Amino acid sequence: MEKTWWKETVFYEIYMPSYKDSNGDGFSDFKGLTSKLDYIENLGIKGVWLTPFLKSPKVDNGYDVSDYYAIDPTYGTMDDFKTFLKQAHKRKVKVIMDLVVNHTSTESKWFQEAKKSKDNPYRDYYIWKDNPNNWESFFGGSAWEFDSLTNQYYYHKFDVKMADLNWGNPKVVEEIQGVLRFWLDLGVDGFRLDVINFLTTEGITSDNPTDEKGEQEHLYDINQKGVKEAMKIIRETVNEFDNRFIVGEIGSDKIEVLKQYQGTELLDVVFNFNFGSIPEFSAQRIFKELQSMESNMSNYPTLFFGSHDMPRLINRLAKNNPERAESLAALTLTAKGIPFIYYGEEIGMENIEADSMEEIKDIQGRTHYNLAIKKGEYIEEALRIGNEHNRDKSRSPMQWDNTQFAGFSEVLPWIKVHENYTHLNVLSSEKQENSLLNNYKKLITLRNSEPVFQYGKYTELAFSDNSISFTRIFNGKKIKCYFNFSENSLEIKLKENEKVLLGALTIKPNKYLMVKSVKN
Numbered sequence: 001m002e003k004t005w006w007k008e009t010v011f012y013e014i015y016m017p018s019y020k021d022s023n024g025d026g027f028s029d030f031k032g033l034t035s036k037l038d039y040i041e042n043l044g045i046k047g048v049w050l051t052p053f054l055k056s057p058k059v060d061n062g063y064d065v066s067d068y069y070a071i072d073p074t075y076g077t078m079d080d081f082k083t084f085l086k087q088a089h090k091r092k093v094k095v096i097m098d099l100v101v102n103h104t105s106t107e108s109k110w111f112q113e114a115k116k117s118k119d120n121p122y123r124d125y126y127i128w129k130d131n132p133n134n135w136e137s138f139f140g141g142s143a144w145e146f147d148s149l150t151n152q153y154y155y156h157k158f159d160v161k162m163a164d165l166n167w168g169n170p171k172v173v174e175e176i177q178g179v180l181r182f183w184l185d186l187g188v189d190g191f192r193l194d195v196i197n198f199l200t201t202e203g204i205t206s207d208n209p210t211d212e213k214g215e216q217e218h219l220y221d222i223n224q225k226g227v228k229e230a231m232k233i234i235r236e237t238v239n240e241f242d243n244r245f246i247v248g249e250i251g252s253d254k255i256e257v258l259k260q261y262q263g264t265e266l267l268d269v270v271f272n273f274n275f276g277s278i279p280e281f282s283a284q285r286i287f288k289e290l291q292s293m294e295s296n297m298s299n300y301p302t303l304f305f306g307s308h309d310m311p312r313l314i315n316r317l318a319k320n321n322p323e324r325a326e327s328l329a330a331l332t333l334t335a336k337g338i339p340f341i342y343y344g345e346e347i348g349m350e351n352i353e354a355d356s357m358e359e360i361k362d363i364q365g366r367t368h369y370n371l372a373i374k375k376g377e378y379i380e381e382a383l384r385i386g387n388e389h390n391r392d393k394s395r396s397p398m399q400w401d402n403t404q405f406a407g408f409s410e411v412l413p414w415i416k417v418h419e420n421y422t423h424l425n426v427l428s429s430e431k432q433e434n435s436l437l438n439n440y441k442k443l444i445t446l447r448n449s450e451p452v453f454q455y456g457k458y459t460e461l462a463f464s465d466n467s468i469s470f471t472r473i474f475n476g477k478k479i480k481c482y483f484n485f486s487e488n489s490l491e492i493k494l495k496e497n498e499k500v501l502l503g504a505l506t507i508k509p510n511k512y513l514m515v516k517s518v519k520n
Contacts, residue, residue, distance in 0.1 A: 006190075006245040006268060007300060008454045009047040009094065010333065010444050011340045012040060015308045016051045016062065016075060018397050019343060021409035028397075028408075030071075030080035034087050039426070043346060044444030047094040049192055049247075051308055053081070057107050057161070060363050061308075061395075063098075063194060064105040064162045068179040085187050094189035096245060101176050101234075102198045103162045110175075111163050118150050124169045127155040127200060134207040135221045139367050143221070157198055157221065159363055167201040167230050177237045184238065190245030190268075193234070197250045197261065201226025222251060231266045247271065247302065247338075255296045262299040269302050269338055276304045281317045281324070283485035287463040290335060290470075294458060303332040306342035312394045313342070315351045322348050322436050324510040327483050329440060330502075333447045334481045334514065335470065336458060344398055346440040347429045351393040352418050357383065359416060365390030401427040446502060446514070452479045478517040482507055 020032030030053075040048065052062030055070040062072065071078050088095050104111060113122035132144035132153045137160075144153040145160045155164045165172050180191070202224040208216045231248075238244045248267040250258050258270050275289040293301035305328055306313040318325040325348060332339045354360045357369055357379075369386030377385070387393065392415055399421040400407030406421035418424075429437035447453045456472030456479070463469075466486040472479055479501065484490045490507040494500070494515065503513035 003455070004245075005094065005243060006047065006338060008448075008451075009338070010045055010447060011047040011049050011096075011338065012043070012045040013049045013307060013340055013342045014051065015343060015395050016053050017414055018395050018408075020398065020400070021411075021413070024410050025074075026409055026411050026413045027074050029074065030076040030084045034080075034084045037084075037087050037091055037093065040093060041091040043441060044448055045093060045341075046448070047096065047189070047245075048088065049096050049340065050098060052098045052100065057105055059105070059159055059161045063100050064103070064159065065100055066105040066107040067109070069182060082186065089187065094245075095187075096190040096192055096247070097183060097188050098194060099179070099183075099191045100194040101165065101179075102195050102200075103156065103158060103164045106161045106163050114163075115147055115149060115154075118152070124166055125172050125175075126163050127166050127204060128152040129155070129204060133204060134216070135204075136208075136216050139363060140371070155200065155204065157195075157200075164198075164200050166203075167199045167226065168203050173230070173233060177233070180234065180237045181240070184241040184244060189243070190238070190247070193246060193248045193267070195251050196231065196248040196267070197223050197227050197252065197257075199227050199230050200224065201230050223257065228261070228266065231261065235265055235267070255292055259297050259299075262297065269300050271302050271304070271307075272297075276302070276307065277310050278305075278317065281319070281485075283466045283468060283483075284463065286331070287461075287468050290461060290468070294336065294461060301337040302340060303335055303337040304340040304342070305329075305332060306345050306394070307340070308342070308395055309391055310394065312349060312351050313345055314348050320350070321510060324485070326436055326439050327485070327510050327512045330443050330481075330512045330514075331468065331483055333443045334453050334472075334479075336456070336472065339447070341440075342394070344396075346437050347399065347424060347426055348436045349396070349399060349424070350418055350420065352396045352416055353387050353393065354383065354390060354416075357386065360386050360390050360392065361415065362390050362392040362395075365392060399425040401425050442502060450479065450501075451475070452477050480515045480517075482513045482515075484509055484511055 017027045019028040020036050021027055022029050022031035053072055053075045054065045055067035055072045056062045056064050071081050085095055110122050110125045113120050114126050130152055135143040137143040138158050143155055143157055146153050156162055157164050205220045208219055210216050238246055246267050248270045250261055250270045253274055258272055261267050261270050278285055314320060314325045360366050365386045368389040369382050372382035372385045396415055397406055397408035397413045397417050402422045402425055405413055406417045429435040452472050452474045456474035458470055459473050460471040468483045470481055484507040487509055492505045497517055498515050499518055501514040501516050507513050
């Protein structure tokens with residue numbers, strides 16, 4: 001089996017505005033991130049995924065890029081970024097950056113030029129029509145916006161201020177290749193490509209059909225025929241640089257769609273939200289997804305239970321049970337795949353709830369709040385609906401200590417801090433021997449030290465009485481893992497050639513055990 005650094009890496013997602021503020025403006029920044037690299041290194045993390053930090057008006061939290069070659073001033077300067085990158089690499093921590101190539105902000109130079117006239121050199125960087133079709137925006141309503149200056153509509157799969165790029169235009173492809181090379185040349189170790197299967201490569205085709213419920217089926221505006229070719233070009237460009245990594249966000253819940261975008265000529269791995277975004281805890285559902293990934297994904301799957309787009313793991317799947325949260329973390333760190341940890345998971349950070357419309361800054365949450373108001377809902381109900389769809393609930397500031405604003409900043413942060421920071425924080429967790437944080441460190445250390453967890457195949461993957469178990473083997477070495485999600489304790493008897501790595505032979509509910517086979 002080919003060894004690559006990313007198969008040996010536990011990744012840690014940092015939501016850029018919310019990790020550590022160094023200059024007292026209420027937002028995280030690169031100097032703040034650099035000051036916390038020792039913490040990241042001590043946690044055992046070998047790879048960091050940074051959400052968007054390029055210049056942006058932040059209509060959608062930085063996923064609306066206005067300049068692909070500039071650091072957003074909120075996060076510091078290019079020199080601050082270079083220092084962070086250098087210091088991360090000094091600690092043998094790789095850095096991948098979130099990159100959005102499906103669309104740009106309407107404030108970008110490209111779009112500002114494109115809208116000036118129909119014969120502007122940048123006009124075909126985007127998609128314009130006299131008569132739009134029925135395609136819908138991801139955030140609701142039409143995906144077309146009328147521009148009165150040229151009397152045409154432009155296409156936006158997402159917000160009206162985020163115009164889709166025309167990947168059928170070779171100049172756009174060349175521009176994006178230039179962007180990739182710029183950041184790779186600076187030393188980034190790879191990319192997380194946002195909504196990468198949404199690329200408009202074949203232009204605007206037929207109207208999408210609607211189902212029996214009147215909801216649109218996205219047959220023609222997603223997964224167009226040219227998307228794979230575009231990915232191959234991205235892959236070839238990235239391969240001009242050694243040892244780089246690409247993970248893609250694929251907008252689909254169908255495993256047959258996900259798997260077709262993985263491969264040596266395409267993406268290294270893709271996020272599988274069938275596993276990662278399970279809405280409520282079910283040991284059987286988790287097992288079935290592990291089975292599905294093993295059966296259908298020839299390349300490595302991804303393993304995660306949290307991200308910036310979903311409610312936090314401990315609220316969604318553990319119901320505030322730290323032991324179950326820890327066991328789920330243990331599963332992602334020992335099952336076959338590439339594990340991703342969302343910042344704050346390691347201490348058990350919880351969702352926040354907005355107390356007013358003003359506190360809902362996320363475009364998705366605001367959209368649903370406003371729709372509820374239009375339908376005549378009372379403010380209280382509209383706020384509940386807004387909170388339900390508010391992705392910012394999982395994006396609150398990192399809780400470093402019990403000082404004001406959780407040690408994240410010296411001023412009021414851009415978004416509220418969870419009120420439990422006074423007792424739930426890194427500083428207090430580090431002092432507790434069996435805290436969630438210290439157990440995360442043990443688990444990550446175990447994965448980093450055991451090639452079986454990085455490269456091992458399954459020889460067994462089983463489910464019984466709400467318990468999951470699997471055995472992985474590599475180069476003759478074997479480790480068996482048990483995860484007890486039942487209501488009763490499990491008693492495990494060791495064989496003569498086995499020893500306990502982590503856990504106890506009496507596996508209590510929501511606990512786990514790792515057993516290694518050793519030579520007699």
